[in-house]
Amino acid sequence: xxxxxxxxxxxxxxxxxxxxxxxxxxxxxxxxxxxxxxxxxxxxxxxxxxxxxxxxxxxxxxxxxxxxxxxxxxxxxxxxxxxxxxxxxxxxxxxxxxxxxxxxxxxxxxxxxxxxxxxxxxxxxxxxxxxxxxxxxxxxxxxxxxxxxxxxxxxxxxxxxxxxxxxxxxxxxxxxxxxxxxxxxxxxxxxxxxxxxxxxxxxxxxxxxxxxxxxxxxxxxxxxxxxxxxxxxxxxxxxxxxxxxxxxxxxxxxxxxxxxxxxxxxxxxxxxxxxxxxxxxxxxxxxxxxxxxxxxxxxxxxxxxxxxxxxxxxxxxxxxxxxxxxxxxxxxxxxxxxxxxxxxxxxxx
Numbered sequence: 001x002x003x004x005x006x007x008x009x010x011x012x013x014x015x016x017x018x019x020x021x022x023x024x025x026x027x028x029x030x031x032x033x034x035x036x037x038x039x040x041x042x043x044x045x046x047x048x049x050x051x052x053x054x055x056x057x058x059x060x061x062x063x064x065x066x067x068x069x070x071x072x073x074x075x076x077x078x079x080x081x082x083x084x085x086x087x088x089x090x091x092x093x094x095x096x097x098x099x100x101x102x103x104x105x106x107x108x109x110x111x112x113x114x115x116x117x118x119x120x121x122x123x124x125x126x127x128x129x130x131x132x133x134x135x136x137x138x139x140x141x142x143x144x145x146x147x148x149x150x151x152x153x154x155x156x157x158x159x160x161x162x163x164x165x166x167x168x169x170x171x172x173x174x175x176x177x178x179x180x181x182x183x184x185x186x187x188x189x190x191x192x193x194x195x196x197x198x199x200x201x202x203x204x205x206x207x208x209x210x211x212x213x214x215x216x217x218x219x220x221x222x223x224x225x226x227x228x229x230x231x232x233x234x235x236x237x238x239x240x241x242x243x244x245x246x247x248x249x250x251x252x253x254x255x256x257x258x259x260x261x262x263x264x265x266x267x268x269x270x271x272x273x274x275x276x277x278x279x280x281x282x283x284x285x286x287x288x289x290x291x292x293x294x295x296x297x298x299x300x301x302x303x304x305x306x307x308x309x310x311x312x313x314x315x316x317x318x319x320x321x322x323x324x325x326x327x328x329x330x331x332x333x334x335x336x337x338x339x340x341x342x343x344x345x346x347x348x349x
Contacts, residue, residue, distance in 0.1 A: 004213070004217045004218055005213050005214050005217060005218035005225060005252075005253045005256075006251045006252065006253060006255075006256045007256070008209070008212075008213035008217060008218075008253070008256075009210070009213060009252075009253040009254070009255075009256035009257040009260065010256040010257070010259055010260040010263075011260060012206050012209050012210055012213065012230070012257060012260060013256065013257040013258065013259060013260020013261040013262075013263070013264060014260040014261070014263055014264035014267075015202065015206060015260075015264060016102075016106075016203070016206055016230070016257075016260070016261050016264065017105070017106055017109055017260065017261040017262065017263060017264025017265035017266075017267075017268065018264040018265070018267075018268045019199050019202045019203060019206075020102065020103070020106040020261070020264075020265065021106050021109065021110060021264075021265045021268045021269060021274070022195070022199075022268060022272075023045070023195055023196060023198075023199035024042065025042070025045065025046070025049075025199050025200075025203055026042075026099055026100060026102070026103040026307075027046055027094070027100060027307035027308075027311055027329070027333075028094045028095055028098070028099055028100055028103070028307070028333060029042060029099070029103070030042035030043040030045070030046050031043060031330070031333050031334075031337065032095075032337060035334070035337055036337065039189075040187055040189065040190070041187070041189050041190050041193050041196050042196060044183060044184040044185075044187045044190045044196075044200075045184070045190065045193075045196040045197065045199055045200035046200065046311075047180045047181075047183050047184040047200070048180070048181065048184035048185070048190075048197065048200030048201065048204065049199075049200040049201070049202075049203035049204040049207075049312060050177075050180050050204065050311070050312055050315050050316070051177045051178075051180035051181040051184065051204065052177075052200070052201055052203075052204025052205060052207075052208075053203075053204040053207035053208060053312050053313070053315065053316035054173055054176055054177040054180070054315060054316050054318065055173050055174075055177040056204065056205065056207070056208035056316075057207065057208055057211055057229075057316035057317060058155075058169050058170070058172070058173035058177075058316075058318070059173070060208065060211065060212065060216075061169070061211075062166055062169050062170070065212065065215070065216045066211050066212065066214075066215030066216055066227060067215060067227060068211065068215070068227065068317045070215075070226075070227040071226075071227045071228060071317060072226070072228070072304055073304070073305075073310075073313070073314045073317045073319040073321065073322055074152055074153060074317055074319050075152070075321075076148055076152060077146050077147065077148040078146065078147065078152070078321045079141065079142045079145040079146045079147070080145070080147065080321070080324050081141070081145045082138070082141050082142050082145055082302055082303075083302065083303050083304065083321050083324045083325045083328065084303075084324050084325070084327065084328040085299075085302060085328065086298075086299045086300065086301070086302025086303030086304075086325065086328065087299065087303040087310070087324070087325040087326065087327065087328020087329040087331070087332065088299065088328040088329070088331055088332040088335075089295045089296075089298055089299025089302065089303075089328075089332060090295065090296050090299035090300050090303055090306060090307070090328070090329055090332060091299075091328065091329040091330060091331060091332020091333040091334075091335070091336065092292070092295050092299075092332040092333070092335060092336045093291075093292040093293065093294070093295030093296035093297075093299055093332075094292065094296055094306075094307060094329075094332075094333065095292065095332075095333050095336035095337055096288050096289065096291055096292025096295065096336060097118050097288075097289045097292030097293050097296065098289065098292075099115075099118075100232075100296065100306055100307040100308070101118075101119070101122055101232040101233055101236055101296055101300065101306050101307075101308075102230075102232045102261070102306065102307070102308045103115075104118045104119050104122070104293075105119065105232065105236070105258055105261045105262055105265070106261060106265045107265075108262060108265070109261070109262050109263070109264070109265025109266040109267075109268070109269055110265055110266070110268075110269035110274050110275055110276065111269065111275050111276050111277045111278060112278045113277060113278060113279045114278065114279060114280055114289055117286075117289070117290060117293070118289060118290075118292075118293040118296075119236055119240075119293075120240065120293075121290055121293035121294055121297060122233065122236050122237070122293050122294075122296050122297040122300070123236045123237045123239065123240030123241070123297065124237075124240070124297065125293070125294045125296075125297030125298050125301075126233050126234065126236065126237040126297040126298070126300060126301045127237045127240075127241065128297075128298075129297065129298045129301035129302060130234070130237065130301045134298065138301070138302060149320070151320070152319060152320055152321070153172075153317065153318050153319050153320060154172040154175075154176060154318040154320070155168040155169045155171075155172040155173075155318055156168070157172075157320075158171050158172050172318050173318070176318060184200065203312065204312070206230060207229050207230050207312050207313050207316050208229075208316075209229075210228065210229030210230045210253075210257075210313070211227070211228075211229045211316075213229075213253060214226065214227050214228050214229065214253050215227040218253070225252070225253070228253060228254070228313075229313040229316070230257065230308050230309065230312060230313050231254070231305050231306065231308060231309025231310075231313055232257075232258070232300075232306050232308055232309060233296070233297065233300030233301060233305060233306050233309060234254060234300075234301070234309075235253075235254030235255060235257055235258050236258060237297075237301075238252065238254055238255050239254075239255045239258045239259070242255050299332075303325040303328060303329070304321070304325065305322075305325060307329055310322050310325040310326055310329070311325075311326050311329065314326070
């Protein structure tokens with residue numbers, strides 16, 4: 001791979017690690033705060049990030065700087081059931097592990113040893129699902145349920161109503177991104193939390209930067225690379241493999257991204273006095289966290305991404321499969337949070 005995307009991936013990761021640690025940016029924590037505590041600031045910060053990512057990605061794609069059609073999110077054929085079930089498993093897993101894959105990388109930088117176990121299990125189970133023991137079952141389900149719809153994105157859907165490609169892209173970005181922007185900024189408490197506003201804007205801009213790093217700076221017809229942006233399931237798996245078997249392997253954008261997030265979080269934790277070793281508190285805590293990590297690895301591989309890979313990067317392309325994946329993630333998180341709430345209520349009686 002050309003050096004430029006790798007360097008850019010590391011730099012983007014550093015910023016992600018800094019912002020992630022300072023703001024607590026995480027879909028799972030955002031949903032928990034919103035659904036169980038009535039605090040909607042962080043979920044609206046997340047929505048703001050998605051809005052920025054959508055508008056920026058569609059803008060640079062419309063200008064021809066990147067070709068998002070070459071990304072894995074806009075494939076002409078996909079399996080809706082496989083992606084939804086994968087999202088469901090990932091949503092369940094991120095609640096059981098108390099954080100998604102990206103959050104685990106951030107927390108590892110501040111000394112959270114639970115995150116080390118979570119990331120190792122995510123890496124192993126994701127590789128098992130992509131290329132190992134579980135791959136034949138995943139491929140069989142995909143083949144049985146695969147479909148080739150006439151449209152695979154919101155702009156393509158608008159194009160069916162007679163709009164040209166540019167107008168359809170603008171309309172889709174304004175409608176979806178605008179709705180998310182209103183949802184975010186209409187909330188008075190978010191407007192009173194400048195740190196969360198800045199975090200949302202920064203995370204959205206990082207998605208755009210990732211697209212530019214791989215699709216524009218890294219564009220090379222003699223050495224083509226996958227057009228991609230922020231995502232963590234496959235990169236965590238690749239990072240684990242690179243650590244163990246680096247001979248014959250080359251660094252890529254995803255591995256550099258993970259390394260950058262860890263570096264940014266570690267430096268921020270050390271400079272702000274937040275670095276502290278943490279571990280599991282009980283056997284039950286350990287088992288629940290590890291089970292959640294396995295579900296995230298398997299589910300993230302099935303859904304082609306995580307709460308960042310599909311929830312931010314995938315949605316920025318306005319690909320229909322990404323909406324399916326996010327629906328699954330939200331459903332899984334709702335089920336898990338509901339189950340834990342009921343369990344806590346019974347335990348308190």
